Amino acid sequence: MTQLTKVDRAILQALQRDARQSYEVIGATVGRDASVVSRRIAALIKAGVITGMAVNVDPLKAGLTTTVYMLVMLDDHGDEAFAKFEAELNAMPNVVEWARMQGVNDYVMKIQAQDKEHHIRLHAHLRGLPMVRRVRTLELLGQPHTKLTPLADSD
Template sequence: MAGKSNNHSRMARSPSHRPGQRRAKLDPFDRAILRVIQRDNKTPQRAIAEAVNLSAAAVQRRIAAMEAAGIITANTAVVDTAALGLAITAIVEVHLVDERAATVDAAKALFRADADVQQCYYVTGGISFVLVILSTDMVAYEETTRRLFAHNPAVATFRSLIALDRVKSGNSVPIA
Protein backbone atom coordinates (compact mmCIF):
# COMPACT_ATOMS: atom_id res chain seq x y z
CA MET A 1 0.00 0.00 0.00
CA ALA A 2 1.50 3.36 -1.03
CA GLY A 3 2.33 5.74 1.77
CA LYS A 4 2.09 3.05 4.43
CA SER A 5 4.70 3.54 7.12
CA ASN A 6 6.96 0.98 8.65
CA ASN A 7 6.15 1.67 12.28
CA HIS A 8 8.81 -0.75 13.45
CA SER A 9 11.52 1.49 12.03
CA ARG A 10 10.93 4.21 14.63
CA MET A 11 12.38 3.91 18.12
CA ALA A 12 10.87 5.64 21.14
CA ARG A 13 13.33 8.09 22.61
CA SER A 14 13.20 10.36 25.59
CA PRO A 15 13.82 14.02 24.78
CA SER A 16 17.17 13.90 26.55
CA HIS A 17 18.43 10.58 25.19
CA ARG A 18 19.31 10.22 21.54
CA PRO A 19 21.16 7.47 19.68
CA GLY A 20 24.88 7.79 20.21
CA GLN A 21 24.41 9.75 23.43
CA ARG A 22 25.99 8.09 26.42
CA ARG A 23 23.94 7.50 29.52
CA ALA A 24 24.89 9.84 32.36
CA LYS A 25 27.03 8.30 35.06
CA LEU A 26 25.51 9.16 38.39
CA ASP A 27 26.97 8.13 41.70
CA PRO A 28 24.85 7.30 44.78
CA PHE A 29 25.02 10.93 45.99
CA ASP A 30 23.73 12.28 42.66
CA ARG A 31 20.89 9.74 42.69
CA ALA A 32 19.97 10.64 46.26
CA ILE A 33 19.94 14.34 45.39
CA LEU A 34 17.68 13.68 42.40
CA ARG A 35 15.26 11.69 44.56
CA VAL A 36 14.96 14.61 47.00
CA ILE A 37 14.52 17.36 44.42
CA GLN A 38 12.02 15.35 42.38
CA ARG A 39 9.79 15.24 45.48
CA ASP A 40 10.18 18.98 46.11
CA ASN A 41 12.56 21.12 44.08
CA LYS A 42 12.26 23.91 46.64
CA THR A 43 13.98 21.82 49.30
CA PRO A 44 16.79 24.01 50.68
CA GLN A 45 20.26 22.80 49.75
CA ARG A 46 21.10 22.62 53.45
CA ALA A 47 18.24 20.10 53.94
CA ILE A 48 19.32 18.15 50.85
CA ALA A 49 22.87 18.07 52.19
CA GLU A 50 21.66 16.62 55.50
CA ALA A 51 19.49 14.05 53.72
CA VAL A 52 22.32 12.79 51.48
CA ASN A 53 25.23 13.27 53.91
CA LEU A 54 27.13 15.92 51.94
CA SER A 55 27.95 19.58 52.49
CA ALA A 56 25.59 22.21 51.09
CA ALA A 57 28.41 23.41 48.80
CA ALA A 58 28.87 19.88 47.43
CA VAL A 59 25.13 19.60 46.80
CA GLN A 60 25.15 22.95 45.00
CA ARG A 61 28.08 21.87 42.78
CA ARG A 62 26.43 18.54 41.98
CA ILE A 63 23.10 20.15 41.10
CA ALA A 64 24.88 22.69 38.87
CA ALA A 65 26.81 19.87 37.17
CA MET A 66 23.60 17.88 36.56
CA GLU A 67 21.95 21.00 35.11
CA ALA A 68 24.95 21.63 32.83
CA ALA A 69 24.90 17.99 31.71
CA GLY A 70 21.20 18.20 30.83
CA ILE A 71 20.16 15.70 33.50
CA ILE A 72 18.10 18.33 35.31
CA THR A 73 16.27 20.14 32.53
CA ALA A 74 13.83 22.40 34.40
CA ASN A 75 12.52 23.48 37.76
CA THR A 76 8.75 23.62 37.50
CA ALA A 77 5.62 23.85 39.62
CA VAL A 78 2.90 21.21 39.48
CA VAL A 79 -0.40 23.01 38.90
CA ASP A 80 -3.82 21.62 39.81
CA THR A 81 -5.67 21.50 36.48
CA ALA A 82 -9.09 21.47 38.16
CA ALA A 83 -8.26 24.67 40.06
CA LEU A 84 -7.70 26.34 36.68
CA GLY A 85 -10.96 25.01 35.27
CA LEU A 86 -9.30 22.47 32.98
CA ALA A 87 -11.94 19.77 33.47
CA ILE A 88 -11.24 17.75 30.31
CA THR A 89 -8.16 15.59 29.84
CA ALA A 90 -8.11 13.91 26.44
CA ILE A 91 -5.64 11.32 25.24
CA VAL A 92 -5.60 11.57 21.46
CA GLU A 93 -4.23 9.12 18.90
CA VAL A 94 -3.27 10.86 15.66
CA HIS A 95 -2.54 9.07 12.40
CA LEU A 96 -0.84 11.15 9.70
CA VAL A 97 -1.49 10.72 5.99
CA ASP A 98 2.16 9.77 5.50
CA GLU A 99 5.36 9.44 7.50
CA ARG A 100 7.59 11.64 5.35
CA ALA A 101 10.04 13.67 7.39
CA ALA A 102 8.48 16.97 6.33
CA THR A 103 5.00 15.81 7.38
CA VAL A 104 6.19 14.47 10.73
CA ASP A 105 8.34 17.53 11.45
CA ALA A 106 5.45 19.89 10.65
CA ALA A 107 3.14 17.93 12.96
CA LYS A 108 5.74 17.98 15.75
CA ALA A 109 6.10 21.75 15.40
CA LEU A 110 2.32 22.29 15.40
CA PHE A 111 1.72 20.12 18.46
CA ARG A 112 4.75 21.50 20.33
CA ALA A 113 3.54 25.09 19.82
CA ASP A 114 -0.07 24.54 20.89
CA ALA A 115 -0.82 25.59 24.48
CA ASP A 116 -3.62 23.01 24.85
CA VAL A 117 -1.23 20.12 24.14
CA GLN A 118 0.28 19.15 27.48
CA GLN A 119 2.25 16.15 26.19
CA CYS A 120 3.09 14.83 22.74
CA TYR A 121 4.76 11.55 21.79
CA TYR A 122 5.83 10.38 18.33
CA VAL A 123 5.12 6.64 18.56
CA THR A 124 5.15 3.26 16.86
CA GLY A 125 2.25 0.84 16.52
CA GLY A 126 0.05 1.96 13.64
CA ILE A 127 -0.49 5.57 14.74
CA SER A 128 1.82 8.54 14.46
CA PHE A 129 1.35 10.51 17.68
CA VAL A 130 -0.25 10.27 21.09
CA LEU A 131 -1.15 13.60 22.67
CA VAL A 132 -2.50 14.64 26.05
CA ILE A 133 -4.73 17.67 25.68
CA LEU A 134 -6.27 19.77 28.46
CA SER A 135 -9.48 21.74 27.90
CA THR A 136 -11.98 23.63 30.02
CA ASP A 137 -14.97 21.80 28.53
CA MET A 138 -16.08 19.79 25.51
CA VAL A 139 -16.80 22.92 23.45
CA ALA A 140 -13.20 24.08 23.92
CA TYR A 141 -11.95 20.55 23.21
CA GLU A 142 -13.93 20.43 19.97
CA GLU A 143 -12.36 23.75 18.92
CA THR A 144 -8.92 22.30 19.62
CA THR A 145 -9.63 19.16 17.57
CA ARG A 146 -10.85 21.24 14.65
CA ARG A 147 -7.77 23.47 14.80
CA LEU A 148 -5.22 20.67 15.17
CA PHE A 149 -6.78 17.72 13.36
CA ALA A 150 -10.03 18.18 11.43
CA HIS A 151 -8.77 21.11 9.34
CA ASN A 152 -5.25 19.71 9.00
CA PRO A 153 -4.65 17.96 5.64
CA ALA A 154 -1.69 16.04 7.12
CA VAL A 155 -3.97 14.25 9.62
CA ALA A 156 -5.64 11.13 8.21
CA THR A 157 -7.57 10.25 11.39
CA PHE A 158 -7.61 10.95 15.09
CA ARG A 159 -9.28 9.22 18.02
CA SER A 160 -10.06 10.82 21.37
CA LEU A 161 -10.10 9.06 24.71
CA ILE A 162 -11.57 11.27 27.45
CA ALA A 163 -10.22 10.58 30.94
CA LEU A 164 -12.86 9.84 33.57
CA ASP A 165 -10.43 10.02 36.49
CA ARG A 166 -6.75 10.85 36.89
CA VAL A 167 -5.46 7.82 38.78
CA LYS A 168 -1.79 8.80 38.65
CA SER A 169 0.04 11.70 37.10
CA GLY A 170 3.55 12.93 37.57
CA ASN A 171 6.87 13.83 36.06
CA SER A 172 9.17 12.04 38.48
CA VAL A 173 11.40 9.44 36.88
CA PRO A 174 12.61 6.32 38.67
CA ILE A 175 16.11 6.76 40.05
CA ALA A 176 17.90 3.42 40.32
Protein backbone atom coordinates in the same frame (compact mmCIF):
# COMPACT_ATOMS: atom_id res chain seq x y z
CA MET B 1 24.52 7.99 29.62
CA THR B 2 25.62 9.72 32.80
CA GLN B 3 26.49 7.40 35.69
CA LEU B 4 24.55 8.56 38.73
CA THR B 5 25.95 7.98 42.20
CA LYS B 6 23.75 7.17 45.19
CA VAL B 7 24.14 10.79 46.30
CA ASP B 8 23.13 12.05 42.82
CA ARG B 9 20.02 9.88 42.88
CA ALA B 10 19.12 11.03 46.40
CA ILE B 11 19.53 14.68 45.36
CA LEU B 12 17.40 14.12 42.24
CA GLN B 13 14.68 12.42 44.27
CA ALA B 14 14.66 15.31 46.75
CA LEU B 15 14.42 17.84 43.90
CA GLN B 16 11.62 15.89 42.20
CA ARG B 17 9.63 15.99 45.44
CA ASP B 18 10.23 19.72 45.98
CA ALA B 19 12.70 21.74 43.90
CA ARG B 20 12.26 24.75 46.22
CA GLN B 21 14.22 23.09 49.03
CA SER B 22 17.44 24.82 50.04
CA TYR B 23 20.75 23.08 49.48
CA GLU B 24 21.02 22.85 53.28
CA VAL B 25 17.74 20.93 53.56
CA ILE B 26 18.66 18.63 50.67
CA GLY B 27 22.09 18.11 52.20
CA ALA B 28 20.55 17.09 55.52
CA THR B 29 18.35 14.60 53.65
CA VAL B 30 21.22 13.04 51.67
CA GLY B 31 23.94 13.28 54.31
CA ARG B 32 26.13 15.88 52.60
CA ASP B 33 26.78 19.57 53.20
CA ALA B 34 25.21 22.32 51.11
CA SER B 35 28.38 22.99 49.09
CA VAL B 36 28.49 19.34 47.92
CA VAL B 37 24.80 19.50 46.99
CA SER B 38 25.39 22.74 45.08
CA ARG B 39 28.32 21.24 43.13
CA ARG B 40 26.42 18.01 42.38
CA ILE B 41 23.36 19.92 41.13
CA ALA B 42 25.58 22.12 38.92
CA ALA B 43 27.25 18.98 37.52
CA LEU B 44 23.86 17.32 36.88
CA ILE B 45 22.67 20.44 35.05
CA LYS B 46 25.87 20.59 32.97
CA ALA B 47 25.53 16.88 32.10
CA GLY B 48 21.94 17.46 30.96
CA VAL B 49 20.46 15.16 33.62
CA ILE B 50 18.53 18.10 35.09
CA THR B 51 16.84 19.88 32.19
CA GLY B 52 14.91 22.47 34.16
CA MET B 53 12.90 23.10 37.29
CA ALA B 54 9.20 23.81 37.00
CA VAL B 55 6.10 24.34 39.06
CA ASN B 56 3.40 21.66 38.97
CA VAL B 57 -0.02 23.22 38.38
CA ASP B 58 -3.26 21.50 39.36
CA PRO B 59 -5.17 21.53 36.05
CA LEU B 60 -8.59 21.50 37.75
CA LYS B 61 -7.74 24.54 39.89
CA ALA B 62 -6.38 26.26 36.76
CA GLY B 63 -9.73 25.76 34.99
CA LEU B 64 -8.73 22.76 32.85
CA THR B 65 -11.41 20.25 33.77
CA THR B 66 -10.99 17.84 30.85
CA THR B 67 -7.89 15.76 30.15
CA VAL B 68 -7.84 13.46 27.13
CA TYR B 69 -5.29 11.55 25.13
CA MET B 70 -5.52 11.71 21.35
CA LEU B 71 -4.11 9.30 18.80
CA VAL B 72 -3.34 10.77 15.38
CA MET B 73 -2.60 9.07 12.08
CA LEU B 74 -1.07 11.17 9.30
CA ASP B 75 -1.62 10.77 5.55
CA ASP B 76 2.04 11.37 4.72
CA HIS B 77 4.95 9.76 6.57
CA GLY B 78 7.70 11.94 5.17
CA ASP B 79 9.99 14.05 7.31
CA GLU B 80 8.38 17.27 6.10
CA ALA B 81 4.88 16.13 7.13
CA PHE B 82 6.16 15.10 10.55
CA ALA B 83 7.93 18.46 10.98
CA LYS B 84 4.82 20.44 9.98
CA PHE B 85 2.58 18.43 12.29
CA GLU B 86 5.01 18.79 15.20
CA ALA B 87 5.14 22.55 14.61
CA GLU B 88 1.32 22.59 14.87
CA LEU B 89 1.46 20.62 18.13
CA ASN B 90 4.08 22.96 19.58
CA ALA B 91 1.87 25.95 18.70
CA MET B 92 -1.11 24.50 20.62
CA PRO B 93 -0.76 25.38 24.33
CA ASN B 94 -3.35 22.79 25.37
CA VAL B 95 -1.21 19.97 23.95
CA VAL B 96 0.87 19.51 27.08
CA GLU B 97 2.68 16.34 26.03
CA TRP B 98 3.17 14.47 22.77
CA ALA B 99 5.30 11.74 21.25
CA ARG B 100 5.75 10.03 17.91
CA MET B 101 4.94 6.35 18.07
CA GLN B 102 5.10 3.08 16.18
CA GLY B 103 2.07 1.15 15.03
CA VAL B 104 -1.21 2.17 13.46
CA ASN B 105 -1.09 5.70 14.90
CA ASP B 106 1.73 8.14 14.36
CA TYR B 107 1.34 10.35 17.45
CA VAL B 108 -0.08 10.24 20.95
CA MET B 109 -0.74 13.48 22.78
CA LYS B 110 -2.09 14.62 26.11
CA ILE B 111 -4.58 17.48 25.91
CA GLN B 112 -5.79 19.59 28.82
CA ALA B 113 -8.96 21.49 27.93
CA GLN B 114 -11.28 23.85 29.77
CA ASP B 115 -14.28 21.57 29.22
CA LYS B 116 -15.83 19.09 26.78
CA GLU B 117 -16.70 21.82 24.25
CA HIS B 118 -13.13 23.11 24.29
CA HIS B 119 -11.86 19.55 23.78
CA ILE B 120 -14.21 19.17 20.79
CA ARG B 121 -12.83 22.39 19.24
CA LEU B 122 -9.24 21.17 19.71
CA HIS B 123 -10.19 17.80 18.16
CA ALA B 124 -11.78 19.58 15.18
CA HIS B 125 -8.69 21.74 14.73
CA LEU B 126 -6.42 18.69 14.62
CA ARG B 127 -8.79 16.82 12.33
CA GLY B 128 -8.82 19.81 9.97
CA LEU B 129 -5.06 19.88 9.45
CA PRO B 130 -4.22 18.86 5.87
CA MET B 131 -1.72 16.15 6.85
CA VAL B 132 -4.06 14.43 9.33
CA ARG B 133 -5.91 11.28 8.26
CA ARG B 134 -7.55 10.32 11.56
CA VAL B 135 -7.87 11.50 15.17
CA ARG B 136 -9.06 9.24 17.98
CA THR B 137 -9.76 10.40 21.53
CA LEU B 138 -9.27 8.45 24.73
CA GLU B 139 -11.37 10.09 27.43
CA LEU B 140 -10.09 9.78 30.97
CA LEU B 141 -12.31 9.11 33.94
CA GLY B 142 -10.61 11.64 36.20
CA GLN B 143 -7.18 13.23 36.18
CA PRO B 144 -4.07 11.16 35.42
CA HIS B 145 -1.74 10.28 38.27
CA THR B 146 1.89 11.31 37.73
CA LYS B 147 4.73 9.68 39.61
CA LEU B 148 8.36 10.68 40.04
CA THR B 149 10.87 9.55 37.43
CA PRO B 150 12.43 6.30 38.68
CA LEU B 151 16.18 6.52 39.15
CA ALA B 152 17.93 3.23 38.39
CA ASP B 153 20.70 2.01 40.67
CA SER B 154 24.14 2.17 39.10
CA ASP B 155 26.27 1.34 42.14
